[in-house]
Amino acid sequence: MTTTPVSPQALAINGGSPVRATFLPYGRQSVDEADIQAVVDVLRSDWLTTGPKVAEFEEAFAARVGAAHAVSFSSGTAALHAAAFAAGLKSGDEAITTPLTFAATANCVLYQGATPVFADIRGDTLTLDPEQVENKISPRTRAILPVDYAGHPVDLMPILEIARRHKLVVIEDACHALGAEYGGRPLGSIADMTVFSFHPVKHITTGEGGMVATNDAKFAETLRRFRNHGISSDARQRQSAGQWHYEMVLLGFNYRLPDIVCALGIQQLKRLDANLARRREIAAHYTAAFREIPAVIPPAVRPEANPAWHLYPIRLDLEKLTVDRAEVFRALRAENIGVNVHYIPVHLHPYYRERFGYKGGEFPVAEDAYGRLISLPMFHGMSDQDVDDAVQAVSKIAEHFRR
Numbered sequence: 242m243t244t245t246p247v248s249p250q251a252l253a254i255n256g257g258s259p260v261r262a263t264f265l266p267y268g269r270q271s272v273d274e275a276d277i278q279a280v281v282d283v284l285r286s287d288w289l290t291t292g293p294k295v296a297e298f299e300e301a302f303a304a305r306v307g308a309a310h311a312v313s314f315s316s317g318t319a320a321l322h323a324a325a326f327a328a329g330l331k332s333g334d335e336a337i338t339t340p341l342t343f344a345a346t347a348n349c350v351l352y353q354g355a356t357p358v359f360a361d362i363r364g365d366t367l368t369l370d371p372e373q374v375e376n377k378i379s380p381r382t383r384a385i386l387p388v389d390y391a392g393h394p395v396d397l398m399p400i401l402e403i404a405r406r407h408k409l410v411v412i413e414d415a416c417h418a419l420g421a422e423y424g425g426r427p428l429g430s431i432a433d434m435t436v437f438s439f440h441p442v443k444h445i446t447t448g449e450g451g452m453v454a455t456n457d458a459k460f461a462e463t464l465r466r467f468r469n470h471g472i473s474s475d476a477r478q479r480q481s482a483g484q485w486h487y488e489m490v491l492l493g494f495n496y497r498l499p500d501i502v503c504a505l506g507i508q509q510l511k512r513l514d515a516n517l518a519r520r521r522e523i524a525a526h527y528t529a530a531f532r533e534i535p536a537v538i539p540p541a542v543r544p545e546a547n548p549a550w551h552l553y554p555i556r557l558d559l560e561k562l563t564v565d566r567a568e569v570f571r572a573l574r575a576e577n578i579g580v581n582v583h584y585i586p587v588h589l590h591p592y593y594r595e596r597f598g599y600k601g602g603e604f605p606v607a608e609d610a611y612g613r614l615i616s617l618p619m620f621h622g623m624s625d626q627d628v629d630d631a632v633q634a635v636s637k638i639a640e641h642f643r644r
């Protein structure tokens with residue numbers, strides 16, 4: 242019997258050997274011994290939740306992002322819900338957001354009984370296009386929810402200007418962008434409310450968790466009540482009326498982040514700058530390598546932005562390839578490179594199609610990007626070898642399918 246020899250450059254989907262033997266995920270947390278010890282210490286203490294670690298985490302976080310207040314939540318999604326509530330979103334209102342995001346950004350508008358209205362994105366950074374936002378303003382508009390896609394800050398100045406003119410609240414979904422800067426200022430210090438997530442693939446993690454940063458004391462108070470059943474926790478009021486007394490003043494939820502994981506957050510926050518530095522190093526390495534590969538379009542960076550690189554999404558120049566994105570994706574997975582796609586545009590999900598009648602074609606820039614995007618592995622714990630493996634796999638596959 243004869244077997245056809247497989248060249249070392251053969252793609253793994255065609256029976257060649259993969260670029261690496263083990264699977265490289267697209268994102269991953271880093272937890273060290275000090276993190277573990279901090280959690281254990283809380284487990285041995287009196288306060289598993291509603292204790293001193295909550296305020297300690299919030300204060301350290303607010304200081305890091307340059308905000309007057311930071312309010313923690315059990316997830317980034319809960320934080321978005323609370324921000325939508327604090328902004329006063331209610332039935333009959335509209336909020337403008339991007340289709341190229343995780344569904345939670347738009348869902349939080351629906352939680353409040355309001356309607357998400359999508360506006361198309363810019364072709365370079367894939368963040369909300371301020372001109373498209375302006376076109377979607379109606380008498381019902383109450384808020385704008387821009388997203389710092391992949392960690393690149395949205396162009397906040399024109400969006401804040403539109404919001405001021407129309408008396409709208411800006412809730413910035415910065416779940417990709419902890420540590421990013423816009424015009425030299427940290428995200429969290431600029432919009433009316435800025436939302437962060439501590440899911441394990443993000444810049445720091447508490448397992449699940451989220452935060453809203455704001456400079457507005459009134460928003461901060463409402464956010465604190467909303468995450469605690471709507472109970473006002475004014476200690477002075479309690480003191481004067483007796484120890485048992487508390488008042489529920491609005492319909493809230495239990496969205497609290499326990500001390501157990503706030504302790505983890507405090508530890509993780511200390512490494513944020515190191516995590517950001519590593520992510521920026523990896524991005525620079527990728528971008529330099531992909532300048533040599535014509536079919537690969539690396540993510541754009543605008544001059545006013547210092548991105549946080551939650552993701553590293555390349556776009557394929559499909560005109561230069563013989564196959565589509567799906568085939569390149571499959572080929573990369575076969576090489577053991579854990580690529581992903583961020584995102585299926587929100588309006589194309591069955592729930593949104595059925596409820597709002599979207600058919601595709603409404604947001605051409607977002608939909609075109611979706612057809613080309615592939616997120617490469619990007620996390621602060623990646624080794625140089627991991628980065629090289631991802632580059633080598635992309636290069637091998639782009640060469641193989643070159644038109």
Ligand SMILES: *Cc1c(COP(=O)(O)O)cnc(C)c1O
Pocket residue numbers: 316317318319342343345346388414416417438439440449450451
């Ligand atoms: C991660 C993320 C969220 C929040 O997700 P949680 O898992 O609830 O913390 C919201 N929006 C975007 C864009 C995200 O990436």
